[in-house]
Amino acid sequence: MSIAFYTCVTGPGNGYVHDVSNLEQGGVDFIAIHDAHHSEFPGWRSIDIDAVYPFDKELHGHKQRYAKTMPHLFLQDYQYSIYLDPKWELTDEFLRLCKEQVSRQVPWLACSHPSRTTLYEEFLYPFTNGTLSYEECVRVIDTLVDEEVNFDNYFSSLNTWIIRQHNDANQRIGERWFELILKCYTNHVRDQIVFPFALENPGQVVKSLSIEQLYRAGVRLNYPNQTRIRKVNWQKQVYDLIAYLHSRTGLLPQQQIPRALKKK
Numbered sequence: 165m166s167i168a169f170y171t172c173v174t175g176p177g178n179g180y181v182h183d184v185s186n187l188e189q190g191g192v193d194f195i196a197i198h199d200a201h202h203s204e205f206p207g208w209r210s211i212d213i214d215a216v217y218p219f220d221k222e223l224h225g226h227k228q229r230y231a232k233t234m235p236h237l238f239l240q241d242y243q244y245s246i247y248l249d250p251k252w253e254l255t256d257e258f259l260r261l262c263k264e265q266v267s268r269q270v271p272w273l274a275c276s277h278p279s280r281t282t283l284y285e286e287f288l289y290p291f292t293n294g295t296l297s298y299e300e301c302v303r304v305i306d307t308l309v310d311e312e313v314n315f316d317n318y319f320s321s322l323n324t325w326i327i328r329q330h331n332d333a334n335q336r337i338g339e340r341w342f343e344l345i346l347k348c349y350t351n352h353v354r355d356q357i358v359f360p361f362a363l364e365n366p367g368q369v370v371k372s373l374s375i376e377q378l379y380r381a382g383v384r385l386n387y388p389n390q391t392r393i394r395k396v397n398w399q400k401q402v403y404d405l406i407a408y409l410h411s412r413t414g415l416l417p418q419q420q421i422p423r424a425l426k427k428k
Contacts, residue, residue: 167266168242171250172197172231175224179250180386181205188256197231211238225353229345234338236330247326251386258381265327272334273327275373277320284417290354298401304348305412313361315413321356325373337362
């Protein structure tokens with residue numbers, strides 16, 4: 165079975181790709197997809213995304229998701245691909261774990277988020293840490309409403325690690341996922357918010373992977389140049405965001421309903 169282990173790194177000063185030249189790579193090809201801000205990486209075959217990317221090349225988050233969501237565009241000769249965000253130091257044990265998962269021949273394997281389980285929590289996390297502004301969150305909500313997605317189909321995901329079979333159904337998921345990213349985000353991207361709404365049905369994804377498996381396999385995070393994007397006074401708008409999400413989707417937080425939602 166042909167397997168590609170790949171990552172994608174875009175933008176100046178962003179990301180980290182581990183030197184894998186000393187790892188046991190038997191049966192797996194390592195492929196780094198990157199833009200003009202980066203060069204080749206030890207142990208990885210290099211693919212220049214800027215040579216084919218058809219959209220604004222200065223929006224590095226969108227460009228990175230182009231490869232993350234649609235590996236079939238770059239890895240046509242492989243039956244399976246394993247994606248990992250460019251911020252991890254890898255181990256032989258982790259590679260063996262990945263190959264064991266591929267051997268199960270499940271079409272799409274993903275992680276559930278260990279602490280954020282609702283759409284409210286998934287919006288509030290990037291909002292309160294400055295990744296998405298209130299206006300950016302509203303744009304995502306409005307776009308999903310316009311796309312007539314079924315908000316009841318939402319599930320939490322942590323798309324730092326994805327294992328996919330290359331087939332027609334998964335290709336459609338990837339294309340729809342990136343389409344939603346383009347429509348929802350003008351700058352910074354949170355792909356896990358829109359991922360569930362790219363599926364034809366939630367059962368297409370088996371959420372049996374976990375971030376704890378990475379750590380148990382000795383994989384470590386490496387975060388060069390990772391800083392808060394902007395400072396925000398989110399306390400002034402947090403109830404407005406919760407109330408807006410409720411008004412547009414009908415969903416309610418599982419926790420106590422905030423004052424902004426209580427009927428007078």
